[in-house]
Amino acid sequence: MKLHKPRLGIALGSGSARGWAHIGILRALEQAGIVPDVVSGTSIGALVGAAYASGRLDRLEEWVVEIDWWDIVRYMDLRRGGVEGERLMRAFRERVEDAAIEALPKPFGAVATDLFTGREVWFQEGSLLEAVRASIALPGLFCPVQYQGRWLVDGGLVDPLPVSLCRALGADRVIAVNLNGDIVGRHFGGRSPRLVTPSPLLTRLSAGLQAMLRSNDREAAESEEPDEPPGLFDVMAGSIHIMQDRITRARMAGDPPDVVLAPRLAHLGLMDFDHAQEAIAAGMECVRLHLPLLRDVLNLPEVTAQEPV
Numbered sequence: 001m002k003l004h005k006p007r008l009g010i011a012l013g014s015g016s017a018r019g020w021a022h023i024g025i026l027r028a029l030e031q032a033g034i035v036p037d038v039v040s041g042t043s044i045g046a047l048v049g050a051a052y053a054s055g056r057l058d059r060l061e062e063w064v065v066e067i068d069w070w071d072i073v074r075y076m077d078l079r080r081g082g083v084e085g086e087r088l089m090r091a092f093r094e095r096v097e098d099a100a101i102e103a104l105p106k107p108f109g110a111v112a113t114d115l116f117t118g119r120e121v122w123f124q125e126g127s128l129l130e131a132v133r134a135s136i137a138l139p140g141l142f143c144p145v146q147y148q149g150r151w152l153v154d155g156g157l158v159d160p161l162p163v164s165l166c167r168a169l170g171a172d173r174v175i176a177v178n179l180n181g182d183i184v185g186r187h188f189g190g191r192s193p194r195l196v197t198p199s200p201l202l203t204r205l206s207a208g209l210q211a212m213l214r215s216n217d218r219e220a221a222e223s224e225e226p227d228e229p230p231g232l233f234d235v236m237a238g239s240i241h242i243m244q245d246r247i248t249r250a251r252m253a254g255d256p257p258d259v260v261l262a263p264r265l266a267h268l269g270l271m272d273f274d275h276a277q278e279a280i281a282a283g284m285e286c287v288r289l290h291l292p293l294l295r296d297v298l299n300l301p302e303v304t305a306q307e308p309v
Helices: 016-031 044-053 057-064 069-075 086-095 128-135 163-168 200-204 207-216 218-223 232-254 276-297
Strands: 008-012 038-042 108-114 120-123 145-147 150-154 173-177 259-261
Touching: 008 016, 008 044, 008 163, 016 044, 016 057, 016 173, 016 276, 038 044, 038 163, 044 057, 044 108, 044 128, 057 086, 057 276, 069 086, 086 128, 108 128, 108 163, 120 128, 128 145, 128 150, 163 173, 163 232, 259 276
Parallel strands: 008 038, 008 173, 038 108, 173 259
Antiparallel strands: 108 120, 108 150, 145 150
8 A cells, every 4th residue: 555645734924024034944944855745824924935835935035135124115105004015015926926826836825814703714726916915914014905895904813823724725744933932022121122123214204104113213222211111013013922922822732733943033023024134044043953853753754955054
């Protein structure tokens, strides 16, 4: 009897700018001969997962490592209710062409949240870019997306680490990438992690964006008194981290992955999209440290391929 080869899945979690670590994770896994067959993603995990499942991770990486603060500003096409996201998705479309999800080289799924019912919405077919845009619609930052008569927002509100979706797509074993494992409690003690990196370009932002971000200037965060209350964006980001951490723990308790990879990313803030190289390096280092565990738990043989360094 021919034995069935277990299908390996990878669930890429939410985490805003820290999500560039997913690129490093995927790179390092492949260098070690560990190639996922199935991909699921939430929020930034859906964006990176879409590029990977469609075979365009190279083009995504080339783009994100070149992003600077001025690029971030240009992508933030402000509208009433948040960032419209059209400029960002146009740039993403130039690197990752739209396609039917069901026609991708690898099975792929993304998670969004129905704003009015609170239910999670799984994208397993249809437009790849529509799925990504809905999944990254973080409340307070990106505008919600209207899809088939429903308003959808970020999937991280209900499923920050989509292990269940990965299994539903056919994965027998699942590697879960948790970007928020070391975040909670790191914002208000001592030196705060960056939420926004200061730059002279910030002075050119619109008044609305300045109001959103001004309380998070890195120099102000380092110099403020110990008893100074956290700024608005600090409170919002910290609350999101707490919520997603607790939901992730609860979801993994009910449907645990086979391996959890949690790169150390507390030094990167919610909007540090211009620090891709740091995040990618953290992802690769995480895989390097966990290679023995990965091979043991997944029952994988030693390989001769070059391991990540």
